[in-house]
Amino acid sequence: QVQLVESGGGLVQAGGSLRLSCAASGRTFSSYTMGWFRQAPGKEREFVATISWRGGSTYYADSVKGRFTISRDNAKSTGYLQMNSLKPEDTAVYYCAADLGYLGSSSNEYDYWGQGTQVTVSS
Numbered sequence: 001q002v003q004l005v006e007s008g009g010g011l012v013q014a015g016g017s018l019r020l021s022c023a024a025s026g027r028t029f030s031s032y033t034m035g036w037f038r039q040a041p042g043k044e045r046e047f048v049a050t051i052s053w054r055g056g057s058t059y060y061a062d063s064v065k066g067r068f069t070i071s072r073d074n075a076k077s078t079g080y081l082q083m084n085s086l087k088p089e090d091t092a093v094y095y096c097a098a099d100l101g102y103l104g105s106s107s108n109e110y111d112y113w114g115q116g117t118q119v120t121v122s123s
Contacts, residue, residue, distance in 0.1 A: 001026045001027060001112070002024055002025070002026045002027050002029065002032060002098045002112040003024065003025045003026045003112075004022055004023070004024055004096050004097070004098060004112055004113065004114035005022070005023045005025075005114055005115070006020060006021065006022050006094065006095065006096050006114040006115065006116060006117040007020070007021050007023070007117060008020040008021050008117060009094060009117030009118045009119045010118075010119070010120070011120045011121075011122065012086055012119075012120070012121055012122070013121070013122050014086060014087055014088055014121055014122065014123050015085060015086065016086050016121070017082070017083060017084045017085075017086065018083045018086065018119060019080060019081070019082045019083070020036070020080065020081040020083065020094055020096075020117060020119070021078055021079070021080055022034065022036075022078060022079040022080070022081075022096030022114060023077065023078050024077045024078065024079070024098065025077065029072075029074060029077040029078075029098070030053055030054070030074035030077075031053055031100065032053060032098040032099060032100060032112075033050060033051065033052055033053055033098065033099050033100070033101055033102055033103060033104065034050065034051050034070075034072055034079040034096060034097070034098050035047070035048075035049065035050040035051075035096070035097045035098075035099070035104065035105075035110055036048040036049045036050070036070060036079075036081045036094060036095070036096055036097075037094070037095045037096075037097060037107055037110075038090075038092035038093065038094045038095065038119075039092055039093050039095070039116075040091060040092040040093075043092075045095070045107050046061065047061050047105040047106065047107070048060070048061055048064055048068065048070075048081070048094070049061065049064065049068055049070040049081065050070065050103045050104060050105060051070045051071065051072055051079070051103075052102065052103060053074075054074075055071065055072050055074070057103060058070050058103075059103050059105065061105075063089075064083075064090075067083065067084050067085045067086075068081060068082065068083050068084070069081070069082040069084075070082075079096055081094070081096075083119070086119075086121045087121060088121045088122065088123045089121075090119060090121050091119060091120050091121050092118075092119060093116040093117065093118050093119075094116060094117055094118075094119050095113055095114055095115075095116045096113075096114045097110035097111075097112060097113050097114070098110065098111070098112040099111050099112070
């Protein structure tokens, strides 16, 4: 079992930046691929980014590529999502997830989820 807790969400103006954190506890965080997903009101949960267990490989949704950066610090059992050049369409609840698989982009591929953190981007 892995427990995940997100933090760092908030209200920001378009063009601004936020950094989300995902603190893990329980089993060895470094064994898991970590992903970020988001869900806007009335929409399905969508993939944002994923990072391999050592951090050597990453994969992004086209909508965030070049603006968001996923990273992790296994010594701190924490993952991060740096979000720059934010747009109003980035407004959503952001979730981190963990799985023993490799760089999955589907929510069905992740077994463990945090409770989510709200990100609101004003125009």
